[in-house]
Amino acid sequence: MRWESRQCTVSFMSCSTLMLLFVAFIPVLLSFGLFIFVINAFLLFLMSALLDNFHIDNIATALVGAVSLTILNGIWRWLLF
Numbered sequence: 001m002r003w004e005s006r007q008c009t010v011s012f013m014s015c016s017t018l019m020l021l022f023v024a025f026i027p028v029l030l031s032f033g034l035f036i037f038v039i040n041a042f043l044l045f046l047m048s049a050l051l052d053n054f055h056i057d058n059i060a061t062a063l064v065g066a067v068s069l070t071i072l073n074g075i076w077r078w079l080l081f
Helices: 003-023 025-030 035-050 059-080
Strands: none
Touching (some): 003 035
């Protein structure tokens, strides 16, 4: 896959994350932020459908990936800031 298509995929996922968080504000608020894991899992599953070399078998794998990415993101932010 070329660099341009990866860059478009990353920007699409960033924009769609913001839109989904805006639309799903009430469920996120009522679940104390745990619904964000479901949104991230859905986006991973969507990315699996859009990219050829990235495969997720089921939604449970996507949820585990979303939790892992959230933990890694927290560690990354702690190290940088």
